[in-house]
Amino acid sequence: MTPYFLLLTYLALSVGGCYGYVRMCYYTNWAQYRGFKPNKIDPFVCTHIVYAFAKLQGTNILDIEWNDPTIQAGVIGLKSTNPSLKVILAIGGWNADNTQYVNLVANDTAMQAFADNAITYLRQRGFDGLDLDWEYPANLNRRGTAADRVQFTRWLQILQNNFIAESAATNQPRLLLTAAVAASMPTANNYYEVAKIGNYLDILNLMTYDFHGSWDGPSLGVQHHSALYPEGNSSVIGWIAAGFPANKIAMGMGAYGRSYTLNAQPTGNGIGASPSGYSQYNYKVICGKLNAGYQLIQLTNQGVVAALGQKFGQWEWIGFDNPSSFALKANYIRVNGLAGSMVWALDQDDENNTCGGGNYPLLSTLQQQLPAATDSSQSSTVYVPPSTSTSTSTTTTTTTYRPPTTSYNVPQNTNPNTTPRVPQCGMVWPVPSRCPARNERIPWEDNVYYLVCQASLFAVKCRCNGNMFYNPCRGTCDFRSNYFSCPIMYGKK
Numbered sequence: 001m002t003p004y005f006l007l008l009t010y011l012a013l014s015v016g017g018c019y020g021y022v023r024m025c026y027y028t029n030w031a032q033y034r035g036f037k038p039n040k041i042d043p044f045v046c047t048h049i050v051y052a053f054a055k056l057q058g059t060n061i062l063d064i065e066w067n068d069p070t071i072q073a074g075v076i077g078l079k080s081t082n083p084s085l086k087v088i089l090a091i092g093g094w095n096a097d098n099t100q101y102v103n104l105v106a107n108d109t110a111m112q113a114f115a116d117n118a119i120t121y122l123r124q125r126g127f128d129g130l131d132l133d134w135e136y137p138a139n140l141n142r143r144g145t146a147a148d149r150v151q152f153t154r155w156l157q158i159l160q161n162n163f164i165a166e167s168a169a170t171n172q173p174r175l176l177l178t179a180a181v182a183a184s185m186p187t188a189n190n191y192y193e194v195a196k197i198g199n200y201l202d203i204l205n206l207m208t209y210d211f212h213g214s215w216d217g218p219s220l221g222v223q224h225h226s227a228l229y230p231e232g233n234s235s236v237i238g239w240i241a242a243g244f245p246a247n248k249i250a251m252g253m254g255a256y257g258r259s260y261t262l263n264a265q266p267t268g269n270g271i272g273a274s275p276s277g278y279s280q281y282n283y284k285v286i287c288g289k290l291n292a293g294y295q296l297i298q299l300t301n302q303g304v305v306a307a308l309g310q311k312f313g314q315w316e317w318i319g320f321d322n323p324s325s326f327a328l329k330a331n332y333i334r335v336n337g338l339a340g341s342m343v344w345a346l347d348q349d350d351e352n353n354t355c356g357g358g359n360y361p362l363l364s365t366l367q368q369q370l371p372a373a374t375d376s377s378q379s380s381t382v383y384v385p386p387s388t389s390t391s392t393s394t395t396t397t398t399t400t401y402r403p404p405t406t407s408y409n410v411p412q413n414t415n416p417n418t419t420p421r422v423p424q425c426g427m428v429w430p431v432p433s434r435c436p437a438r439n440e441r442i443p444w445e446d447n448v449y450y451l452v453c454q455a456s457l458f459a460v461k462c463r464c465n466g467n468m469f470y471n472p473c474r475g476t477c478d479f480r481s482n483y484f485s486c487p488i489m490y491g492k493k
């Protein structure tokens with residue numbers, strides 16, 4: 001047998017619809033700072049946990065967090081409860097130093113050295129595979145070069161060949177090779193040799209979210225960041241049409257929403273309304289807002305939902321996914337013969353039923369809808385879509401609307417000219433969005449916190465004292481009325 005035939009045989013055995021679905025879940029090494037340690041992870045809700053992130057430096061994989069070995073061991077230790085669970089290490093991410101990737105893939109010797117070093121790291125720590133999250137090869141705006149596109153394929157080929165050889169030599173299960181990729185077509189064709197990379201990847205983590213946000217600029221108005229239609233579907237179908245095997249695609253879903261603040265109450269479902277600011281929330285925060293009176297909007301034709309309500313008297317529209325839209329997307333995965341789901345990120349779901357929808361309402365929906373071959377007692381209930389809508393306009397279903405109750409206990413400002421109190425700082429935080437310059441301040445988590453950039457990846461996290469909020473206009477924690485009057489109060493630059 002030729003090595004190539006061997007490779008195809010290995011890969012064919014590693015995935016495939018008749019073997020059940022994969023449920024990839026990212027777990028971040030900064031979730032610990034939200035109190036989400038590995039012991040909060042349900043070991044059965046995902047089939048693969050992808051540990052994000054480690055970093056590439058030269059030809060080596062290096063840790064980012066001071067306690068990565070401990071946190072990694074905690075995640076890998078879940079396998080003692082669920083022996084079928086696979087734990088994969090991700091390198092890269094939005095904040096990675098992309099020049100490291102460009103230099104690595106330009107050099108065959110270096111790629112070979114990296115493969116050796118990666119195998120050593122993964123085996124020593126007990127990982128089951130490697131996930132490449134380079135955002136993105138050949139993206140000239142993010143330090144890529146035109147040569148990256150072809151060289152990325154070569155990197156995958158070298159890694160997979162080494163993983164196969166190592167497995168044969170050591171008689172251990174082969175390390176898995178996965179990659180998180182840009183979803184939108186045709187853009188993704190510029191970054192990847194779509195028809196070739198499926199030969200080397202076990203699973204493709206298709207990032208079918210973040211389609212819209214502050215980076216759109218205000219002219220598009222309010223948009224949903226993770227709509228199944230048109231963006232999610234055209235991405236999936238686009239990848240398949242360009243030659244990527246459907247049964248290796250894990251369709252990405254977000255356990256978070258992206259929100260817009262509005263100057264006025266929107267008409268209709270809010271799509272297209274003019275934004276005055278941007279933010280994002282974890283599902284567990286959004287479900288709390290719904291319980292506190294935010295209105296649930298069904299964007300039926302887009303296959304997703306939104307929440308609309310008022311925060312400190314200002315209208316706020318949050319595009320997000322709930323268990324119903326996750327079930328709809330799971331149905332899409334089954335109908336289109338995809339490998340399964342991918343979720344960013346584990347700690348954002350309501351893991352401990354604070355909202356009354358059960359533990360892990362999003363991820364357990366996928367567990368039910370996308371059974372894995374290794375799930376022992378799962379039965380696949382066929383999902384019935386929520387409506388038979390055939391209308392061409394996006395419909396708005398209004399659930400019983402209750403005016404928002406004041407869910408934030410904020411004292412009235414008695415003296416707005418008093419110097420705000422000194423905040424509590426200390427935690428070092430890997431910055432999940434760009435940290436542009438040292439000492440730049442970024443509003444964080446509803447402006448209860450802010451980050452002070454230290455380096456591209458690190459910032460000091462500060463909590464505003466008492467009931468103050470970070471006011472970007474003044475660059476400091478501030479009283480409620482001042483925070484209100486700041487036109488960029490939700491972190492818009």
Ligand SMILES: *[C@@H]1O[C@H](CO)[C@@H](O)[C@H](O)[C@H]1NC(C)=O
Binds near residue numbers: 107109110
């Ligand atoms: C290629 O990588 C090897 C190993 O890291 C290094 O020694 C060599 O200098 C690199 N070659 C070039 C042209 O950068």
Ligand SMILES: *[C@@H]1O[C@H](CO)[C@@H](O)[C@H](O)[C@H]1NC(C)=O
Binds near residue numbers: 230233234237
């Ligand atoms: C899904 O996307 C494909 C490719 O863009 C398109 O042809 C098809 O009509 C879409 N399906 C739906 C239901 O919108």
Ligand SMILES: *[C@@H]1O[C@H](CO)[C@@H](O)[C@H](O)[C@H]1NC(C)=O
Binds near residue numbers: 352
């Ligand atoms: C989950 O919630 C219950 C009930 O509120 C609480 O007793 C328990 O400590 C929580 N568990 C975790 C892991 O947070």
